Amino acid sequence: MKNTIQVLRALALTLLLVVFCNTAKAEKRRSEMESFKVTLVDPENGSFTVSPALPADGMVEAGTELTIKAKANSGYSLDEIYYTVKGGMWGTTSYEFFEKKTKITVDKDMTIGANFIPAPLVEDLKITRDVVFAKPGVKTLKYDVYSPKGAEDLPMIVIIHGGGWSSNNEDIMRGLAWELTKGNQYVVASVDYRWINNGDEDPNSMHELLEDVFGAIAHIQENAAKYGGNPKRIAVTGDSAGGHLSASAAIFVTKIGDGGYGNGTYEFMPTYMPKGKSADDVQQEMTAAIKAAAPSYGVFDVAPLDQFIQQKDAAYREGLSPIKAVPQASERSVPHFLVRGTEDGLIPHAAVKAYTDELKSKGQRAEYLQVEGAGHAFFDWKPDARTRATFEKYGVPYAEKMKDFFDSVFY
The missing domain is CATH 2.10.70 (Complement Module; domain 1)
Known part of the structure; x- marks a missing residue:
């Protein structure tokens, strides 16, 4: 009996020691985690x-x-x-x-x-941040405006950011905005949109992102005078996914309508609609206003984008592929300026050239420049030193060339 009690006491002490050690370890881990x-x-x-x-x-x-x-x-x-x-x-x-x-x-x-x-980049600008234009889901959609001080009736450039249609926001394009406002000839707006396949209870689809872009442009046009811009003189640009969306905005603006997107009708209803205006009103005003496009290292045929587009309907995808709908220049002129880095591992030269060739075949003006040594996303501006150095090396000089192109259209 005595031996049994001693054994039980030993077991109890052992259990206490185990508990104590585990508690101490847990407290240490908790302390480290905090x-x-x-x-x-x-x-x-x-x-x-x-x-x-x-x-x-x-x-x-x-x-x-x-x-x-x-x-x-x-x-x-x-x-x-x-x-x-x-x-x-x-x-x-x-x-x-x-x-x-x-x-x-x-x-x-x-x-x-x-x-x-450097102060000269922004000292002559009035920067209006986070202008909300819509909230179609959980993400509030907004844009930033870069207006030369004292601006009146200037042409407007709308920038659409990249990020695989599923990341980043309008802030990433501010470096390009600074460059395009040099000389005080343009009001620049950098816009955001929903991210594809996430962010809401029902996954966002590619056509809805373009509807966000059209909504942003409609809101910018409605408030252009406030920013010193002319709502009837607009250019669109963007890089990577924004290259696709900016080309799409320029090409598919005539498809704005209230018929819905799918089931035989492929029309885009802007996320924001000015009060008192119909979809047809917005379509006509925006079509007349968009004078040029500068889609940088973008996608122009979405046929192979299975990782981003769940819809398998060929007509759905064709309705989002600018290369499939380039108008004859005699019907509607949309001059294009395109760039791509020679070391871009995401966007092949052949894809950009195919779009350029299609534009030219329809009589459209199209300038395509390859940036020697540049990779993807050289128009981005992020906090890290590498991204900013890349922008300084490639983004700044080719933003100047883009601006020269816009000058040739508007001035």
């Missing part, structure tokens, strides 16, 4: 402060609210305060803030920084 590594990027042409100050090892308790204040050096302006975390479609995701002071809550490992740009 702190995250915060890394600061040394800024150029400006400075920023973080409050409260970070500990020497950079480990910050989860839920801590950091206040970031940025200050530009003389001759420079603040572009953004940002933080970057791992994850997302491209491996990392950055969150950007355009005020000199912002608050960031630590909830994962992150890198925090601030970027500064």
Whole structure:
């Protein structure tokens, strides 16, 4: 009996020790999980402060609210305060803030920084951010406007961003917007749209993204005077997925209507409709207004895009393929300016050339330039140094060529 009691006591002590060790390990893991590594990027042409100050090892308790204040050096302006975390479609995701002071809550490992740009890029601009034009699903759709100060009745350029039709927003095109507003000859609007196959209870379809683009243009036209723009003189541009959507906007604008998209009728109903106007009114006004297109390294035939388009109907896909619907120039002139990097691994030269050749076969003006040494997405502007350097090397000079093309159309 005595031996039995001793055995039971030993078992009890062993169990207590196991529980204690497991609890200690759990507490250690919990403690480790509640702190995250915060890394600061040394800024150029400006400075920023973080409050409260970070500990020497950079480990910050989860839920801590950091206040970031940025200050530009003389001759420079603040572009953004940002933080970057791992994850997302491209491996990392950055969150950007355009005020000199912002608050960031630590909830994962992150890198925090601030970027500064030469003041002349933006000192003559009035930038209107986050103009909401529609909310067809869970995502609020908006655009930014870059207006030269004192602008009146200037032609307008609408930029449509890329990102595989399923990532990014209008902010990624601001570098191109700065370049196109040089010389104070254009008002530029950078627009957003729903992401394909996600974001809502029913997956978003490709035609709905184009309806968002048409909705944004309709809203921009309605408010053009407010921005100093002329609603009857519009060009569209965009890169990658935005290259497809901008070419589609230029080619399929005549298909705006209220008949629905599918089942034998393929018409686009803009996500935003001005009050008192019918789909036919909007179609006629927008068709007359769009004077040129500059789709960069885009897709012009969506036939092979099974990973993005669930619909197998050939007519559905043809109705979203600009190459299938280029009008005769004698019926409607839509001059095009196209670029592609020679090292672009996503968009083949043959695909862009085929669209260029189709445009020319219909009597349309089409200029196609290959950018020697450039890869994909060189018109993008993101916080990381590599993307910004790529934009400086390739985006800036070819934005100037794009602007020269628009000048030849509007001036």
